[in-house]
Structure formats: C-alpha cells, structure tokens
Amino acid sequence: MTQIAKVHAREILDSRGNPTLEAEVTLADGSFGRAMVPSGASTGTKEAVELRDGDKTRYLGKGVRQAVENVNTAIAKALEGFDAADQAGLDRRLIDLDGTENKGRLGANALLGVSLANAHAVAASRRLPLWQSLIEVDAAIRGAAAPASGTPARPSVAGRSQAQPLPIGQRPSAPALPVPMMNIINGGAHADNNVDLQEFMILPVGMDSFSEALRAGTEVFHALKSVLKGHGLSTAVGDEGGFAPDLRSNEEALETILEAIGKAGYKAGEDILLGLDVASSEFFDNGKYNLTGEGKRLTPDQFVDFLGNWCAQYPIITIEDGMAEDDWSGWKQLTEALGNKVQLVGDDLFVTNPKIFREGIERGVGNAILIKVNQIGTLTETLEAIAMADANRYAAVVSHRSGETEDTTIADIAVATSATQIKTGSLSRSDRVAKYNQLLRIEEQLALMNPGAAAKYAGRSAFVSLNK
Structure with missing residues (x-):
C-alpha cells in the first residue's frame, strides 16, 4: 500500500x-x-x-x-x-x-x-534502490506510460499532455555512470580569494569505469595539494571542497591544475579534460564583464574571445555560465563561436526550468543544461527538464549546490536518467564525497545485475557530439 x-x-x-x-x-x-x-x-x-x-x-x-x-x-x-x-x-x-x-x-x-x-x-x-525506482518514474514522464486510448490525457507538471509528449528518443538500454566534474580550485562566490571564475574542474574521461575515474580525480586532487604547498600557496578549501589559493590570475589556476595532472601521472587532454564554471552573472555589470582580479573590463565580444583563446590553449571541454543570465545576445555569440567544440552549459540561464529552457532551445543558445533540483522545486519538473534536454540534443549535467548535506539523491537521479555527467564538488568534505560513494555503490549494483559485464561509464562518449 x-x-x-x-x-x-x-x-x-x-x-x-x-x-x-x-x-x-x-x-x-x-x-x-x-x-x-x-x-x-x-x-x-x-x-x-x-x-x-x-x-x-x-x-x-x-x-x-x-x-x-x-x-x-x-x-x-x-x-x-x-x-x-x-x-x-x-x-x-x-x-x-x-x-x-x-x-x-x-x-x-x-x-x-x-x-x-x-x-x-x-x-x-x-x-528497490532509488535509481532503479526512478527509471520507471522517468519513463512515465518521457511519455512511455501515456494514457490508454479514450482516457483523457492528464497534464504534466510543465503543462504538456502525457498523450502528446515531447519527441524524446529512446533511453539507453542500460543505465550509465556519469562523468564526474570535479571542482578542485574554487574562486568567485565559493571562496575568499582573487580568482574571479567560480570553479576550475577536472573531468576524468579516459578511464573504463567510474571507480577508476574517481581514483584518477582523487590522485590529481592530492597532487594539486602538493603543488600548491610547493608554491607556498594555501591549501584551505572552499564551500565545495576544492582548494582556494590566492592566485595571481585566473589563468594561473589552469596552469596549476595542468601541473597537478602531470604530477599524478596522467595526460591532460587524453586522460583528463578541464572544465570551467565562469558564473559570469556574478561579475557582469553595465554591459561589461569585470575580471577584478586581473583588472580587466571586457565587452561581451571581448569576453567571448577571452574564453575562445583559453579553449584553444587548454584542453577545456565544458564551460558553464560563460555569459551572464540576462546577456542572451552574448550567449548567442558564444554558442556560434564555440558550440561545436565545447560544451556550453546554462545554469543561471536556464535554472532547471522547462519553460525557460524551451526559450533557450528556440533561441539556439548553449548546448547543455545544468540540473539542480532546488532551482525548480519538484522531482517531476527536474526529470522533465532532463527529458527536454534529451529531446533536443542538449546534454544534461546533474548538479549539487554549494550548500549541501549528506543526501545523495542526485547520484541516483543521474544514473536513472542516464545523464552523462554529474557535478558534485571536489574530493574532500563528506557532503561532496557522499555522492561519489553512492555512485560507487550503484556501479557495484549494476555489475551484480549483469554478471561478467562492467557497469557502463559514460567517459568520452559524453562528448561525442563535440569536435574536440
């Protein structure tokens, strides 16, 4: 009952x-x-x-x-x-x-x-494990459980008829473990330092399993701590468990991470790719992007070029909130410049809201959406946003918030929906590690359900639509 x-x-x-x-x-x-x-x-x-x-x-x-x-x-x-x-x-x-x-x-x-x-x-x-139970909830939302003929269609949360769902492709036959986007250097609103950009992330894509990807990320995290100590920099951590050193520039954060990747024995661009959460709404003022730590004040055109130059120089595969949430023309420019090479994730832009996301799709901005359950406020609306992303060939990145708890629901959502990526912080603070540990449990459960076959890990396939 x-x-x-x-x-x-x-x-x-x-x-x-x-x-x-x-x-x-x-x-x-x-x-x-x-x-x-x-x-x-x-x-x-x-x-x-x-x-x-x-x-x-x-x-x-x-x-x-x-x-x-x-x-x-x-x-x-x-x-x-x-x-x-x-x-x-x-x-x-x-x-x-x-x-x-x-x-x-x-x-x-x-x-x-x-x-x-x-x-x-x-x-x-x-x-049932939560992820397995959610697969059926997700399938119903995607239209797999439409009302029988002659039964009035019940409106979904976003106002669509379940009898006339969005044109959503088939889900993968088996759930996949997502690529972790690990925030190992914090700046912006997440740290008290001179780094303007909010997050510098590593994505271990070159591994065969989630557990190996987690190990690689952890080893880079510890190598980074050693590198920072060697440079005489602080190894205090920010809200999401990443280090928050007082670096001389935003670019120094990238260089320091590359040094740590090499020190840990991995190859940047092959084993591990880089990601950014620019959180540009935080420093967009009067039509300009103000990089206070570097003394730069850039127009949208200049800021697009700024990010493009970084993508040409570094193995950056994903940029979140590259332009401010109200700078729709800037988003369009960024998408036209980088959209076929780099994942462009809308967070503040789309706020996990199917109505706002639909507008973004129609305008042709970005190619991915960040999924935060508390931005929209119910599980159904969250799953609808992911389904809409799938229908329109946008990637869905399931995400935590900077204020977290030991709750691990987002790990189950990521697997249940076969979202290809999860963003849940660094490799310290139990509120972040709890989600990684839950994914390890799910990986084990999937392997037990399919004896002799390893649980699928998204890895590089998460970015197959990009030419990089």
Whole structure:
C-alpha cells in the first residue's frame, strides 16, 4: 500500500552551517523516505524561491521554520491518503497547493523536500534502490506510460499532455555512470580569494569505469595539494571542497591544475579534460564583464574571445555560465563561436526550468543544461527538464549546490536518467564525497545485475557530439 500516512519536516543544518529543511514521508505499509534540501550561493534570479524566515535574531535570518511549518500543516494535510506511487500527480498537487509561479508561498524548499522524500518512500516500498525506482518514474514522464486510448490525457507538471509528449528518443538500454566534474580550485562566490571564475574542474574521461575515474580525480586532487604547498600557496578549501589559493590570475589556476595532472601521472587532454564554471552573472555589470582580479573590463565580444583563446590553449571541454543570465545576445555569440567544440552549459540561464529552457532551445543558445533540483522545486519538473534536454540534443549535467548535506539523491537521479555527467564538488568534505560513494555503490549494483559485464561509464562518449 503506497498511500501516504504521514508527512513531517524539521530544520537541520547544511554544509555551510546554515539551516535547511529535511522532509520525511511514511507510507501506509510502513515504508519510509527522507530527503534534505540543498541551497546555493551563486543563484539565478529566476530560480524557485527558497523560503527563509528573515528573523535576524535567529540564524542571522536564514531559519526555515516557516517552510517546515508549511510542510507539517498544509502540505501534510493535502497529501494524507494520496497514492505516493503517482509522483507526477503528487508534484502537481504540491504546485497547485502553493499556487505561485515561483513556489514562493509555501517555499520551493518545502515542496522539494517532500517531493524527493516521497520518491525515497516509494523505492523503499518497492524494495528497490532509488535509481532503479526512478527509471520507471522517468519513463512515465518521457511519455512511455501515456494514457490508454479514450482516457483523457492528464497534464504534466510543465503543462504538456502525457498523450502528446515531447519527441524524446529512446533511453539507453542500460543505465550509465556519469562523468564526474570535479571542482578542485574554487574562486568567485565559493571562496575568499582573487580568482574571479567560480570553479576550475577536472573531468576524468579516459578511464573504463567510474571507480577508476574517481581514483584518477582523487590522485590529481592530492597532487594539486602538493603543488600548491610547493608554491607556498594555501591549501584551505572552499564551500565545495576544492582548494582556494590566492592566485595571481585566473589563468594561473589552469596552469596549476595542468601541473597537478602531470604530477599524478596522467595526460591532460587524453586522460583528463578541464572544465570551467565562469558564473559570469556574478561579475557582469553595465554591459561589461569585470575580471577584478586581473583588472580587466571586457565587452561581451571581448569576453567571448577571452574564453575562445583559453579553449584553444587548454584542453577545456565544458564551460558553464560563460555569459551572464540576462546577456542572451552574448550567449548567442558564444554558442556560434564555440558550440561545436565545447560544451556550453546554462545554469543561471536556464535554472532547471522547462519553460525557460524551451526559450533557450528556440533561441539556439548553449548546448547543455545544468540540473539542480532546488532551482525548480519538484522531482517531476527536474526529470522533465532532463527529458527536454534529451529531446533536443542538449546534454544534461546533474548538479549539487554549494550548500549541501549528506543526501545523495542526485547520484541516483543521474544514473536513472542516464545523464552523462554529474557535478558534485571536489574530493574532500563528506557532503561532496557522499555522492561519489553512492555512485560507487550503484556501479557495484549494476555489475551484480549483469554478471561478467562492467557497469557502463559514460567517459568520452559524453562528448561525442563535440569536435574536440
């Protein structure tokens, strides 16, 4: 019996010591699910609203008691007796109950916590790993479970008819483990240093398995620590577990990482590729991109050239938020200049919102979307955004937030949807490593399900559409 018997929430702490919401869903058969909601530091203006109390005398105004109260009263009452197996229906009920475009009345953090906890409870009831249970949820959203002939089509969360789904291609026959995008040098809003760009990442694509890719990334991380010490630089870490040295320029971060890759015994451009999260909305002002650490103030044209020169000089395969979220013309220029060579990921631009993402697709900007569950606020809408990416040949990168918890749901989402990449921080801080450890468990489960065959790892195939 998958009817909901109880919904409960509480206030807990995230990895930055800020309050966040934890939700629990209990079913009539005793099955139980729990989820914790992440929080971002660098946020897009169009993200769903994270409800905070604003009481400066308590947690500096960042408490979430109102969101918790909303779960324990209005949401709990609305979901009592609801069939938890109907994830899309549950998420629709949550959205309708909130009644706002940005989920600002009850709070996206309240809705998301319950939505994810529900998925965990259903998986427990079915005695399946979460990723395996989510495969069926994902298939239904992709239109595989359209209503029978003569049955009225039920609107999906994004307003599409399930009887007329987006033209989505076949999912891979077996789930694949994603390429980890490991943020090993932090800057921007994630660190207190002179580096303007927010993240410098490594992507171990040349390995045959996720576990070997994780080992390679870990060895480079430790080699980088040694390199930084050798240069007399700090090895303190930022919000996402990467190092936050006070480097002389953004380019020095790339050079230092290349040195660490070599020191660890790997080849940059073959075994390991590089990635950037520019987070350019953070330094876009009055039509210019202000690289304060380098004393540069660049027009959109100049900034496109700046990034293009880096891509020609370094083995960069992915750039996130290369242009500001409101600089649509700049995004178009960047896509035309680099879109067939480099993955261009929209984070602040698309905010995991199917409606906004559709506009980006129609405008022809970017070629990938970053998927953050708390940007949109329900599991169904998250899966719809991934499905839309697949339908339009955009890559989907499942991502954490800078304020995280020990929750590992995003690892299961990445595998269930066969997303080719996951972005979940560096190789330190247990809130980041927890996701990598969950992927190791899933890799083992997949291998046990197919004796004699290793679990598939996306590796270089994640970027087959690019000419680099």
